Amino acid sequence: MFRYFFLVLAILGCMGFLSPAACSAADSEKIRYTSAMGRKYVYLRDVARYYNMRYYVWNDRVVLYNNDFKLTFFPQKKYALVNNIKLGLLFASYSSGPNSFISDKDFLLTIDPLIRANAMPQHRLKLIMIDPGHGGKDNGGKFRYREKDIALRIANQLSNMLRKKGFTVAMTRTSDQFIELTQRSKLCRDIGADMFISIHCNSASNPEVSGIETFCLAPFGTSSTNSTSGFVAEHREDGNRYDPNNMGLAYEIHKSLITRTKTIDRGIKRARFMVLKNAPCPAVLIETGFLSNKTEEMQMGSDWYQNLIAQSIADGVMNYSRDVSRK
Ligand SMILES: [Zn+2]
Structure with a gap:
C-alpha cells in the first residue's frame, strides 16, 4: 500500500x-x-x-x-x-x-x-512496538529521577492500555537493560511491527524550560526542526516511506497529550533520530516532559501523571487508527 x-x-x-x-x-x-x-x-x-x-x-x-x-x-x-x-x-x-x-x-x-487524515495511506495496525528510551548503563537524563526508569514506567502503562484496546504490543525492553539504537529498529523490523512509539524524558540547562514535544522523521530535503547548522539530508531514509503517516500519528498523539495534560506545548517537530530514520513503520518519539524542571519532574515521577501521559498516547493511537484502518 x-x-x-x-x-x-x-x-x-x-x-x-x-x-x-x-x-x-x-x-x-x-x-x-x-x-x-x-x-x-x-x-x-x-x-x-x-x-x-x-x-x-x-x-x-x-x-x-x-x-x-x-x-x-x-x-x-x-x-x-x-x-x-x-x-x-x-x-x-x-x-x-x-x-x-x-x-x-x-x-x-x-x-x-x-x-485530510483519512486520505493518508491505509495500513494494517495490529502490532505496536513501544520503545522505552535508554536503559542499563545508559540512564538518559539523571536528576531526582532517571529518564530510563520513567520511560519504562510510562511504557508499561501504555502497553497495558493498548492491549486492553485489542492491539498486540511488544516492547524493546521490559527491564533496566541496555539496548543499542540500531537493535531497537531491528527488533521492530524482525517482529513486523505496524507502529513504533519511543518514550523519552527531556532535559535542558535552563531549569525554567518545560513542556511536551513530539518528533517524527524529517522528510528528505529538509533539516531537523531544532537544527542550528541547517543540515539538510538529501537522501531518503527507510522511515521516509511513511512521511504522511508519521506526521498524522505525531499530530494525533501530540494533540491528545497537550489537550489532556494542559502543559506547555513545545510543538510537533521533525528530527533525524536513529530510531525514526530506521523505522520500518510509522514512528514517533515523544519527549514527555523535562526532568530538569522541578515542577514537571515531580509530576513525571508520580503514578497519576505517568498514567495521564500513557492514556493520552493511547487515545492518540486510537484516533490515528480510525484514520488509517477504516474499511
Ligand atoms: Zn532520551
Whole structure:
C-alpha cells in the first residue's frame, strides 16, 4: 500500500502537479506554485480554497478555517498552529505583497496529513512496538529521577492500555537493560511491527524550560526542526516511506497529550533520530516532559501523571487508527 502511494506521488510529481496525496489532477489545478529561496511554495489563498476554508489576514497572522480546523500561519516563522496545537514547519512561511505562501513540502507532508487524515495511506495496525528510551548503563537524563526508569514506567502503562484496546504490543525492553539504537529498529523490523512509539524524558540547562514535544522523521530535503547548522539530508531514509503517516500519528498523539495534560506545548517537530530514520513503520518519539524542571519532574515521577501521559498516547493511537484502518 505504501509502495503504491509513492508510485502515485511520483507520477503526479513527474506530471508537474505535486499535489497532495490522492487528490485528482483537477483538484491540483487549484493550487498555484511559485519559487523562492530555491524551493517551491504554494499560495495559502489557494490552499484555503482547496480545503474549502475561509481565509483572512489579521495583524501578523494568516488564518485559514472551516468548521473543523483553524490553521494559523505567522509569516517568516517556522511554525503554525493547527486548532491551537503547535506544529513545526519544514520551512518558514512568508508573505509578499498581498500574498502569503508555505513550502510545497509543508503543504504535502505537514498540513495535508492532518486536514485530510483519512486520505493518508491505509495500513494494517495490529502490532505496536513501544520503545522505552535508554536503559542499563545508559540512564538518559539523571536528576531526582532517571529518564530510563520513567520511560519504562510510562511504557508499561501504555502497553497495558493498548492491549486492553485489542492491539498486540511488544516492547524493546521490559527491564533496566541496555539496548543499542540500531537493535531497537531491528527488533521492530524482525517482529513486523505496524507502529513504533519511543518514550523519552527531556532535559535542558535552563531549569525554567518545560513542556511536551513530539518528533517524527524529517522528510528528505529538509533539516531537523531544532537544527542550528541547517543540515539538510538529501537522501531518503527507510522511515521516509511513511512521511504522511508519521506526521498524522505525531499530530494525533501530540494533540491528545497537550489537550489532556494542559502543559506547555513545545510543538510537533521533525528530527533525524536513529530510531525514526530506521523505522520500518510509522514512528514517533515523544519527549514527555523535562526532568530538569522541578515542577514537571515531580509530576513525571508520580503514578497519576505517568498514567495521564500513557492514556493520552493511547487515545492518540486510537484516533490515528480510525484514520488509517477504516474499511
Ligand atoms: Zn532520551
